[in-house]
Amino acid sequence: MTLLDINKLTVEFPTRRKVFRAVDAASLTVEPGQIHGLVGESGAGKSTIGAAVLGLLERPGHITGGEIVYKGDTISGLNSDAMRKLRGKKISMIFQDPLTSLNPLFTVKEQLVETIQAHHDVSDAQAVQRARDLIDRVGIPDPDTRLNQYPHQFSGGMRQRVVIALALCSEPDVIIADEPTTALDVSVQAQILELIKELARERQVGVILVTHDMGVIAETTDVVTVMYAGEVVENGPTEQVMGRPEHPYTKSLIAAVPRPTLKLHRFPQISYGGRETRFAIEDLARNWPKVENDPSKPLYEIKGITKRFLQKRGLLPWSREYFTAVDQVSFDIKPGEVFGVVGESGSGKSTVARMIAGLYQVDEGEVIFDGKTVSNLSDKAVQTAYRQDIQMIFQDPFSSLNPRMRVDEIVAEPIRHHKLIEGNAIQKRVTDLLDQVGLGASAALKYPHEFSGGQRQRISIARALATQPRFLICDEPTSALDVSIQAQILNILKDLQEHLGLTMLFISHDLPVVRQMCDRVAVMKAGKIAEIQDTESLFANPRTEYTRELLDLMPKLDDLSTENLE
């Protein structure tokens, strides 16, 4: 019997000017034990469907058409009290970010027991026993100790296991998992997805897995529904939709997924819906200062840099405890190459970037740029000159732009700071840059919040290019973006390397992306470099066990259609 039948569901958000239709006559069904993938880009309405099923739509959003049928009973339009009884009890939810979805002030036991007792009439002791069983079931070692700990004492993956245990408290029939692994490392992601698969099979729970990650869909789901702008565009068994997509949007979406097994010169752009934005690299290259790259000399020599962070404060030097984030890391970056650094979170890759950029002092070792030592500079003039040559592009396009500054001020700031040009020439360069990154000169007078994530990352790129640097540090520049936007941004970065001769340090945890972008790759583990190799040989013959494990964890995308790929 069908667990959940969503039939022509329409959700609308009335706003001041017009009614925004977030979900437009979407239909899908979930069977017991089945994992149903719901895929699409941000704004496609996939999370809204999840919220609608639980009756947790944010006001003023509401269901204006269609129905949600759970085991034969229509549940859309139930009053809030009846909905609350259903919620958690029959239908449960797992949220994206395990760091924020647990209450920090209560122990795991308190939160579990509370939830169990909200649904079942059991004594305290029985509830604790059940909580312990759940913690054990979701694979958290040493459940007796862990139960009495607070959420902050768990790592990200373990927290997500706690969240899953909480969702299972009431023995639900349907679980809606909204991007359950997006915030996690690849290795942890694989474990959590495996756990969800097991639970679905073992308890015959129907799962709606909302995600934007095609790899997760291909590996985990049985059935998939592809959404675009609130509408279902394609629907069917995962193998069929991924392998032989029919709708042009699905085709272009699949084509934009970076492949772990295949190196492409450029990413195929999503052409559906006319959203492709031009990047005028030729215009940019015309005014760019010519850089003579001498391939025999490295641009950067990183010699045994080490960074320690104070972990426990103490009055006396010997009572202090340090955490070594980066331990004796050495490598060279050749001019004109894209040098990748990969590793799981906490491996020290961002710390390395910050030391190279001069944002952190180096505790040991030195950074040599173009023959000159640039680490721990005390001379302000030398430091400023160095900073003009390097620029950074950050991960989060939402917090890396000052929300109170206009876009033209943001892009002009580095120019003004380095006193490169003056007067009207600044305005001219800013407009040109905005035009070249595909935003158009009209963007200058707007504020960052008026742009989407991908557009903001273009603003970041324009800002980074404003000083005409020789070296770019890209710290996870696309991990917050949708796959189609990611393809656009990565293509821009590739253009910069090829046409302007820019050297780049590219930090990422996403191996397929690294394979497409980088010439050489360093793999970091626990503050040390595990290995450095040319990208192709690293993927073909990893030298260390750790790299092999990482490569094995990459989603297998062999079943994905290769249509549209060059």
Next chain:
Amino acid sequence: MLAYIIRRVFQSVIVLLVVGLVAFSMFRFVGDPIDNMLGQERTQADIDRLRTDLGLDKPFPVQYFKFLQGAVQGNFGVSYRQGRPVSTIIAERAPATLELAMVSGFLAISIGIALGVFTAIRRNGIAANTIMTLSLIGVSLPTFLIGILLIYVFSVELDLLPSFGRGETVQIGGWSTGFLTASGLKALILPSITLGLYQMTLIMRLVRSEMLEVLRADYVRFARARGLGERAINFRHALKNTLVPVITVTGLQLGSIIAFAIITETVFQWPGVGLLFINAIQFVDIPVMAAYLMLISVMFVGINLIVDLLYFAIDPRLRVDGRTA
């Protein structure tokens, strides 16, 4: 933990020393106590003798040092005006102020938090909006005006409550309490409302805005998604998270309830330390002023320490240096 407390106490001592130093350097501008102490028929010889006896001919650092010497031994000197030991005078007056502060602090916290939660949950309700509007009046009216208004309405027009004093008090040990007699309790009502009204509205507005913030948090949405009841969500999950920032401000506000009861005590002629201080300033009674200022800074420092310790009690993340296991 212990190291933390020791460090805080050490810091507190420094704060106290600085407060004392500043206070003593100011006293000479308040006036000359000799003028008030000797009658019309004083001679220059009398003045000089008294000045030497009281040590007022010494520079202020020396006076301060002498004061500290005595204070460490529990001796705060003798009041110039009353001729009795300052510690005895303050001990007589302190219960009145502390009882008043306790009652108004309790009113401010309990009503403030309750109204804050209510207005946050019923964000757009008529009742909540009315309370919010009225609270603006509470914040903007000066204390003395509220006191006078209350006296006019409840004492003069309705003749329900006394307009001044503590009423009858009962002595328990060295402590005179107004809690045990009907007239004592009645006398507490108006002054405690006057004193606590501002803090109450402040706490209420703070709780409301924090609560609105917390209700949007992911863990509240998740609590709702797994089917917890509204009461558990609002009063367990949301309120406890609200309290962390609220405690900081509330702690400081409670300190100022005790310290700045002066205005209320003056309006209601409440025989507390605030009134004592005002009189001491008029007569340039340096030992009383000095002891009072030290007492108030001890109180502030102490409350601050308690606030910091409460953080540890409420937020487990602070207990392990914020490290993840």
